[in-house]
Amino acid sequence: MTSMLPEQGEYLTTGWERDLDPADSLVRQGVDAHVSWARALTTAARGRFVEADAFCAGFGGGASALLNWAIVTRPPERWGAVAEAIVEAYGPDASAVVVSPFPTPDLSPYGLGLVGHPPFMLRPTSTVTEAPRTTVEVREALDRDALMAAERVLVEGYPMPDMADLPPGDFYRPDVVDGTTRVFVGYADGEAVATAAAHSAAGLTVVENVAVLGSARGRGAGAALTWAATTAWPEQPAVLIASDDGQPVYERLGYLRVVRWTCWVKP
DSSP: OOOOSOOTTOOOOOSOOTTSOGGGOHHHHHHHHHHHHHHHHHHHTTOEEEEOSSEEEEEOSSSOGGGEEEEEOSOOSOHHHHHHHHHHHHTTTOOEEEEESSOOOOOGGGTOEEEEOOEEEEEOTTOOOOOOOOSSEEEEOOSHHHHHHHHHHHHHHTTOGGGTTSOTTSSSOGGGGSSSEEEEEEEETTEEEEEEEEEEETTEEEEEEEEEOGGGTTTTHHHHHHHHHHTSSTTSOEEEEOOTTTHHHHHHTTOEEEEEOEEEEEO
16 A cells, blocks of 8 residues: 655645646635636726735725625635734725635634625536526626616615715726626616626636615526526536525525635724
């Protein structure tokens, strides 16, 4: 039997080296794909994107936490130092969501508040499920007016009350869909009532910003928009970070729970 013990001085791959293929593991792919999503939103918003050794921090230019994503990109050697660096990156006036694919210690002494442990979910390409039925008409947002409609639904339906005072079109600027991001809008009687976004990176489709107005709930709008984003690039698996309320919808679409991540917020 061949010994599995490493030779003296041999380097042992951890899975989080910068030059490693993202496909080394599903979780690594998911992290890299979400970093790309955060970078795309920040770039479209003319914001600032910081990449450090163990985290990235995207500042979209507004005070809302959902405009500002920080992601822990490898297991930190010193959690306190990483938490302090993230808080410093945003300064005193901007909120931010801090996403960690790894279990974290208590980061509240560093000014962060625990949001929860949402599941990271995957829908493999081998999954076969029927497209959800709905009376909502789903269209891709390809121009400024459609993107502004998607933004309005996101602010009101998510909801994102701290984005309500932003000028229309400040979040979903037209060039957000110039690259590997697609935005979809659901219409009922000509009115935008639901939205979702898809972003392709690291061999995965990231599904994000699923929102439905209260007036349209119970009509399959959320499932239909999630499906549009999920199948935006049908040749690759789709992933998302689920809310507790959204999990049953995603499971019916073929998503599997992989692991729980941890979310903190910088108020």
